[in-house]
Amino acid sequence: MGRSPCCEKEARLKKGPWTPEEDQKLLAFIEQHGHGCWRSLPAKAGLRRCGKSCRLRWTNYLRPDIKRGKFTLQEEQTIIQLHALLGNRWSAIATHLPKRTDNEIKNYWNTHLKKRLAKMGIDPVTHKPRADAPGATASGARYRAAAHLSHTAQWESARLEAEARLAREAKLRALASPPPPPASAPAASGLESPTSTLSFSEGAMFAGAAHDDVPGAARAPVVLTPRSYGEAFGEHGDAPGFLAGVLLDCSVAGAEQRFAAASTDASVGEQQEEEDKGYWSSILNMVNSSMSSSLTSEAVTDPAMYLPAVPEF
DNA sequence: AAGGAGATCAACCGCCGTATT
DNA sequence: AAATACGGCGGTTGATCTCCT
Known part of the structure; x- marks a missing residue:
């Protein structure tokens, strides 16, 4: 009954650290x-x-294809933003940092980023200033808007997951169907899916992350402005300041641009709501624009791409 | 210099979804 | 349809390292 085991269960298996x-x-x-x-x-x-x-x-x-060592500021930024959208879905986050493993990202979040956010008065789960934190003056409207946007983000997250699944299936089909694409063809050319809203042909590459080494990489819609950080958290020239900037500026800077063209009669509540929208939409934009590149990277970094074909034993 | 506390991270554990028989 | 294998994921653990007193 059932599938036959591919190997016998072996007692006395070694555990613990691996030797060279x-x-x-x-x-x-x-x-x-x-x-x-x-x-x-x-x-x-x-x-x-x-x-x-x-x-x-x-x-x-x-x-x-694993990159080891310290995380760059841009990588930190990416992790924080994606965590705000995806939560503890480390493998999903890792697809946007192609050379980092989910385990490494998870460890880094738990040992560094979570603590730093908490120290700044930001709830690392909700990514919002805690009620007891200085500067947390959220109105009811702000929280209603945030709740709505969180719901939107959850929906978007589910959509992205479905897109990624479709892309993976398409990739598997492409890899399984001979003849293989010519070496000069784009790695992700087989990922096009008629049901997907993703366009793998687009030149849009993931921005924001530490992809300066990726040719054609565009910048994420994240703008760091010392002023907006300073307003919210006071002036500190340290790393938490950078993080606060990451968290706040995607909303504040975006909102500023929109408000420049909008009516100056907008109420404070509407402004805050708009800031929340800006925060989430910047994350969603980043993830959307990154889907093609991350999947491309996945294809490029797929072990199957550089390993010999699995032989029959 | 010693040792205690906290930080770090590789590795394990258990669960879940999917594939296979 | 049910049982089982398998791969993947997220949470947790524990050994080791670093810092502080």
Whole structure:
């Protein structure tokens, strides 16, 4: 009954930190054969580990396309903005930071960013100033607007998830269907989906993140203005100041531009509502504009792209 | 210099959705 | 349709490192 196991359950499997020898075995095996079925990989590679452990070691540490080391300010900015929209969906956030793993992003959020936001008086869950924090003078209208926009963001999040799924399926179909595209063809050319609102042909690349090394990358609609940060949090020239700027300026700066053309009779409540809209729409714009590039990056960084085809064992 | 406290991060655990039989 | 395998995900743990007293 059911699918036959691809390997026998092995007692006395090794746990804990990986040794250089184990890393070498895993790396050599995957470079030569691809990972194939993770469950059966350890036996074939001569490792006394479970397949899950091997997969984790590969995806979080050994993969050659992983960027290690300190997160840049732009990466921090991206994480914060995406977390505001997606919550603790680290794998989704990681797709927008192609060289970072979800585990690394999760760790960085928990150990650095969450604490810094909290220290600034910003709730790291809701990304709004806490009621007891200085400068938190939210009106009822502001919160109603925020609630509405949060709902919008949730809806958008679900839509993005569906888009990503469609794109993945399209990619799998493209990879499975011979003949392969010529090497000169764009990596994501097979990702077009008739049901998707995404346009993989667009030159829109993810902005805001640390993609300065990506040719053609555009900037995210995020503007950092010391003034708006200073107004909300007081003048501090430190890192929290930068973070506050990230959080606030996407709304404040955007709102300022709109209000320049709008009636000066707008009520304070409407202004705050507009700021909230600006905050969320900037995030949504960023994610939308990044979908094509992140999926492209996914295709480029997909291990299948640089590993030999998985042979039949 | 010692050791205690807090920070960091690699790795594990358990759950879930999907694929397969 | 049910049972099971498998891969992926997010939460949590624990070993190690760093800082402070």
